[in-house]
Amino acid sequence: AMSRFQNMTLEKAQGNIHNLAKDQHGCRFLQKQLENRIPAEINLIFNEVLPHVHELMIDPFGNYLCQKLLEYCNDDERTALIKNSATDMVPIALNQHGTRALQKMIEHVSNEVQVRMITNALHLQVVTLIQDLNGNHVIQKCLNKLSPEDSSFIFKAVGENCVDVGTHRHGCCVLQRCIDHADGHQKTWLIKCITDNAYRLVQDPFGNYVIQYIIDLNEPTFTEPLVAQFRGHVLTLSKLKFSSNVVEKCLRCSSDESRNMIVSELLDAGNEIERCLRDSYANYVYQTALDHGTNDMKQRLVDLIRPHLPSIRNTPYGRRISAKISAFDASGITANTPARPPVPSDQTGGQVSIRPAHQRGISNSTNSTSSTFQGYTHSINGANGNGNHVAAITYPGQAPPQSPRGQQPPPQFPPGGQASGNFF
Secondary structure (H helix, E strand, C coil), X not given: CHXXXXXXXXXXXXXXXXXXXXXXXXXXXXXXXXXXXXXXXXXXXXXXXXXXXXXXXXXXXXXXXXXXXXXXXXXXXXXXXXXXXXXXXXXXXXXXXXXXXXXXXXXXXXXHHHHHHHHHHHHHHHHHHHCCCCHHHXXXXXXXXXXXXXXXXXXXXXXXXXXXHHCCCCHHHHHHHXXXXXXXXXXXHHHHHHHHCHHHHCCCCXXXXXXXXXXXXXXXXXXXXXXXXXXXXXXXXHCCHHHHHHHHHHHHHCCHHHHHHHHHHHHCCHHHHHHHHHCCCHXXXXXXXXXXXXXXXXXXXXXXXXXXXXXXXXXXXXXXXXXXXXXXXXXXXXXXXXXXXXXXXXXXXXCCCCHHXXXXXXXXXXXXXXXXXXXXXEEEEXXXXXXXXXXXXXXECCCCCCCCCCCCCCCCCCCCCCCCCCCC
């Protein structure tokens, strides 16, 4: 089929370029003409594409010609293409073919007039675009290409709708990218909006990743107000699948004052303590508190848990809690012992489950009835670099492997919808 274009010249195609652009081989022929970089030929194609640009941008083949034309045309021609597509820019962004052409358009903006036309066309539908399989790639392209000032329409929409955005599969990823690209005051305002809604976000399968992401910024001015939002709710959050991960991260990464607040609420379990220690999620929080609480709070926690050890010792969770308490007793730590510094940030970047730390295997010795439990491994970033600390704990008996318990894999941007290269 391509053979019919072998001897064709652009002059012969004149007047029929709009139709050729929607044909697989015709589109490829036109792209090759653009690659010759002859201004007159580029202008000829431009003149016939311009009245139909919105139609061709969403065409399975025409969108590739539009991408190529945006790359090779001059600034005035590019401005005209943007102007003609502006009124249909949101439907174009939501289209599986249009999203690619629109991303290319954003990639090649070269002046303030072009930027203004694009941002004015998109600013009323930012949340709709973010939550769409194709549209979210257009918002990402804006964040990557435009300045923080020009992207302010995105930050404003996301901040004002952070719950709707943060609890969405695609939205939670875009929200994290917004935090990355915002400048100082924009980032502060955006994180405050998220912090004000942290209690709702932290319980969500996707929103909890946004909260973890902020904690991993390792900025006390962000972390401490965030942790404070959980005051009075720690026990409730510790029993929930997604928020319990975040409570653990707070224990690892926040200040002594915040960790003390968390542990003090764990101590308030009272008669419910045994149920918490048997809970599928809360038990991990108590284990992490035994690892990362301040020494005074660790002692109080050990004193609270110790009377319940006989009844939980034979459970998978109880074995590990018992091992940690045995290690604490053997360490000779008291309330006056200098506290271990908190982990500055979780090396996972908040994007994977932090449960595997509690799933390390048990090595059984053939010559002994004792087993060695590998405690939680964490990284401490010091002035001289990174170092790993692994606590080895020995206790009698054998602990069966603990059932894996963690979050789903972190949400990723869908592979489709990103601007492609040459042809199709």
